[in-house]
Amino acid sequence: MTSVISTARRTIRIGSRKSQLALVQTRWVQKELATTFPEMNFEVHTMSTQGDKILDVALAKIGDKGLFTKELEVGMLNREIDFAVHSLKDLPTTLPEGLALAAITERENPADALVVHTKYKDKQIDTLPEGAVIGTSSLRRLAQLRHKFPHLAFKDVRGNLNTRLAKLDAGEYDALILAAAGLQRLGMGDRIHQILPKEVSLHAVGQGALGIECRAGDQEVISLLKAIEHNTTRDRCLAERAFLRDLEGGCQVPIGVNSELDGDRLTLTGIVASVDGKKIVKDIVTGSTEDPESIGTELAEKLRQQGAQEILNEIFAQIQRGA
Ligand SMILES: NCc1[nH]cc(CCC(=O)O)c1CC(=O)O
Numbered sequence: 001m002t003s004v005i006s007t008a009r010r011t012i013r014i015g016s017r018k019s020q021l022a023l024v025q026t027r028w029v030q031k032e033l034a035t036t037f038p039e040m041n042f043e044v045h046t047m048s049t050q051g052d053k054i055l056d057v058a059l060a061k062i063g064d065k066g067l068f069t070k071e072l073e074v075g076m077l078n079r080e081i082d083f084a085v086h087s088l089k090d091l092p093t094t095l096p097e098g099l100a101l102a103a104i105t106e107r108e109n110p111a112d113a114l115v116v117h118t119k120y121k122d123k124q125i126d127t128l129p130e131g132a133v134i135g136t137s138s139l140r141r142l143a144q145l146r147h148k149f150p151h152l153a154f155k156d157v158r159g160n161l162n163t164r165l166a167k168l169d170a171g172e173y174d175a176l177i178l179a180a181a182g183l184q185r186l187g188m189g190d191r192i193h194q195i196l197p198k199e200v201s202l203h204a205v206g207q208g209a210l211g212i213e214c215r216a217g218d219q220e221v222i223s224l225l226k227a228i229e230h231n232t233t234r235d236r237c238l239a240e241r242a243f244l245r246d247l248e249g250g251c252q253v254p255i256g257v258n259s260e261l262d263g264d265r266l267t268l269t270g271i272v273a274s275v276d277g278k279k280i281v282k283d284i285v286t287g288s289t290e291d292p293e294s295i296g297t298e299l300a301e302k303l304r305q306q307g308a309q310e311i312l313n314e315i316f317a318q319i320q321r322g323a
Pocket residue numbers: 087088089090177178179181182206207208209
């Protein structure tokens with residue numbers, strides 16, 4: 001038997017969105033893999049997604065699952081790229097046939113952050129004055145903040161992080177609510193004025209973590225990606241995603257979570273809120289990390305018994321009416 005020893009390094013193609021945050025995240029994954037597997041080549045290929053093209057429409061009104069992922073998924077199925085790096089919270093909980101969530105990497109702080117205009121530098125979320133204009137494009141943040149602080153005013157904000165911060169600094173808003181993780185990854189952690197406590201805002205499912213998706217049968221790529229997975233982040237995020245999947249919510253519905261690990265015990269808190277912040281159901285389930293998804297499913301069931309489905313159905317009906 002002769003064996004062929006190839007000296008050519010296999011090249012793995014990584015797909016990424018073009019946004020600054022997406023590229024920072026993808027380069028981080030590329031570097032982790034290149035360090036772990038120095039004999040291999042990892043190349044980044046960028047693609048625009050639908051979500052990158054329609055920047056002027058309120059995201060909540062589009063409500064389309066897969067807005068930031070679809071083009072990358074087509075690229076994987078066509079073999080133009082081998083895997084894609086996503087902000088996990090933008091990755092739908094059900095993936096297309098033939099694709100799999102191969103790995104979840106270590107999470108940044110998953111919480112929401114308050115960023116304020118300099119004139120409110122001595123204020124916190126609970127001391128901002130009546131009528132202060134808060135910029136957010138997320139129904140989840142809107143619903144929870146309206147519930148706690150009905151005296152504040154809320155206004156949609158879109159565009160990339162720099163655009164949003166420029167609008168804040170120009171006085172169009174008094175404060176913004178943004179993911180702490182996005183600010184940190186882009187080196188703008190100093191703009192975080194307050195990390196919102198979980199009593200004020202439960203974060204989005206998967207917030208702060210990266211999800212890496214690849215072809216379901218590609219064992220070689222899957223084993224590379226497993227090497228950079230972060231197990232406790234994965235356990236928490238699988239519980240969170242099972243909760244969201246069970247309630248059939250995308251990233252554009254007012255569903256929030258918090259997950260905490262104590263040894264092999266995982267505690268998941270979940271909330272479903274109406275957009276006006278008037279109806280809220282919230283509960284907690286603790287279980288073993290041996291089956292994190294069952295914790296999410298159990299929590300979804302508990303919230304459904306308390307009326308979560310009725311709240312969500314009303315929101316889906318509003319979105320369909322174009323409200
Ligand atoms: N949907 C937009 C989006 N997708 C990922 C992040 C930030 C990073 C993260 O949550 O992992 C953001 C911005 C935001 O919510 O402020």
